[in-house]
Amino acid sequence: MKTYTNTGNKDTRSGFGAGLTELGQTNENVVALCADLIGSLKMDDFKANHPERFFQVGIAEANMIGLAAGMTIGGKIPFTGTFANFSTGRVYDQIRQSVAYSDKNVKICASHAGLTLGEDGATHQILEDIGLMKMLPGMTVINTCDYNQTKAATIAIAKHHGPVYLRFGRPKVANFTPEDQNFEIGKAVKLTEGNDVTILATGHLVWEALEAAKTLNEKGISAEVINIHTIKPLDDKAIIDSVAKTGCVVTAEEHSVIGGLGESVARVLSQHQPTPQEFVGTKDTFGESGTADQLMEKYGLNANAIIKASELVTKRK
Amino acid sequence: MPNTQQLQDLTTQVRRDILRMVHKVNSGHPGGSLGCAEFLVALYQEIMDRKDTFDMDGIGEDLFFLSNGHISPVFYSVLARSGYFPVEELNTFRLINSRLQGHPTTHDGLPGVRIASGSLGQGFSVALGAAQTKKLNGDNHLVYSLHGDGELQEGQNWEGIMYAAGNNVDNIISTIDLNGQQIDGSTDTVLPMGSIRTKFEAFGWTVLDIEKGNDIDAILEGMAKAKALTGKGKPVCVLLHTVMGNGVDFMMYTHAWHGKAPNDEQLAEGLSQNAETLGDY
Ligand SMILES: Cc1ncc(C[n+]2csc(CCOP(=O)(O)OP(=O)(O)O)c2C)c(N)n1
C-alpha cells in the first residue's frame, strides 16, 4: 500500500496566506479584502506587500461581498477572507445575488471551517457551508486537505474564471501532498489503490482516511482512498470507476452529513452505480467548545470513525 | 443594597475569574471582558430589577442581552456570582461538554443566557424584539443590551437602530462599549466610524455618555439618568467610555489582548494586581 509522509504539521490557512502572497507578486489583478481578521486569515503579508490592493472593510461581511462583486467589474480578481461562518451563512443572499447569479469572479476564502476551530464553539463552527455553497448554480466548492494543497488551490483559483468557495481551517495538521503539485479544479486525486472499499474524503479528513487505510490494511481490508478536494464540480467518473471496482464507499468530511460531500456522492451513485455507502460527518447537530481533537473524537470525525464505517459498509455489499 | 466598596470588591473578583478562566484553556477574550467588568457588576447587582427566582421566562423583570458574545468570561463570572449557577462551574469554561461555551448559548440551558451570541451584530434586533414583547405583555420592565464599538460596523445594527426610533421602542437602554479597539487594531485604523453619538441621534435615539466607564459611581449615576429617560417615546443609548483590559496594567489601552490568554507569569502578574476578595472559584 502506498504510504504518505507528514513533512510537519502546518495549518491550511497559512497555505492560503502563502498562496495569496505569491499571487500578489504574479498577478496584479488580484486584490484582497478582509473583515477584521487579518491575522487569523494570514493575510498580513499580502497587506504589507500591496497596501493599495488590500481592503480592510471592518466587521461588515455583507459589505465585503458586495464590494468584491463590484471590484470584478473592470477586471479585478477579489479574494475575500473571513471565518467560514461569516463567509457563507452570514452573507448568503449577497453571495447568491451579487456573486453567483451575477457570475462574478469572486474568490470567497474561508478559514476556521468545521469543528476544528475548537474552543470558540458552535456559533463559529459552521458545518453547513459546503451545502450552502454547492447549492448555488455556478459556484465552485473546494475543501483542501493540507498546507501545500491549500497554497496550490489558492493560486489555481485565480486562473479559473467564476465564483469559487475555498474552504480551509485553523489547526496545524499533517502536510503530506507534494509541494509542487498542480492543482486541478474538479479532478479527484487517488491516494491509495484498493479493492475492498472506496474512501472518499475531503479537507482535514483526507489524512485521517490515509491513517484509517493503514489500519484497515492490517485487518485485511484494502481501501482505495481518494481526495475529493473539489466537491463541486464533482469528479463523477473517478468516483464511479472506483466503486465499480470496490463495490462500497465511505464518505468523510468535517461537515454535516446533510448537504455535504456524502450527499453529492450518493446522488451520483444512486443514478449511475447504486452502491452501499456509509457517511462520516456530523449527524444533524451543532458543534461545541473543546479542543479540535476532542471534538473530532466526540463527533466521530477521525480515522477510527472511518475504520468503523469501512468495516460496516464492506459487510453491506 | 450593596455599597460601592462591595461592588468594587466584586469587580476585583470578577477580574480574577476572567483571567483564570481564559488562562486555563489558553483561549477566550480577556480585553473586552475586563473593560466591561464594572458595568456588568453594577448592572446585575444594582441597576436591573431582577427576579430572585432565576427562572428564565423573561416575564416581570428587566432583561439583559449581550450582543458582543465574545466577552463571555465577564458575563459568566457576573452571572455566577449573581446566583444564576454555581461559581465552580466557571472551571468548565470552553471545555468539552460544558454549559459555558466559548460564546454564550441557550443550547445547553445555562441560566441567565437568553439568546446565543458570538456572530456579531445581531443583538440590537433581538433586544428590540424582547422590548416589543414587554410592551405587548403590559410588562413595565426594561430591556438592557451591550454591544462592542467595532461591532457597530455590522449593518444589521443600523437596521435595528432605525427600527427602534421609528417604532418608539422606549423601554430599552442599549450600551456601547466604547473602548476604541477591535481585533486588527483601533476602531479608527480599521474603519473610522466618526461620531457614534451623532449617528444615534440622527437615528432618533436619546444618547448619554458615561465618560468614566470603569468607575462604579459614574456608571450608577449615568445608568440612573438613562433609566429616567426611558418611557418618553425614544430609545436610549449609553456610550460607555471604557479601557480595554482595565485593571491589569499590561493589558490596558491595546487591542493586543482582545482574544489572547495570559501565560503563567502573566496570569500571576494580573492576579497580583487584583487581590482575592470574595474568594476564587
Ligand atoms: C459577524 C462576525 N464577524 C467577525 C467576528 C470575529 N470577531 C470577534 S470579536 C471581533 C472584534 C469586535 O470588536 P468590538 O466589538 O469592538 O469588541 P472588543 O474587541 O472591543 O471586545 C471580531 C471581528 C465575529 N465574531 N462575528
Ligand SMILES: [Mg+2]
Ligand atoms: Mg471595541
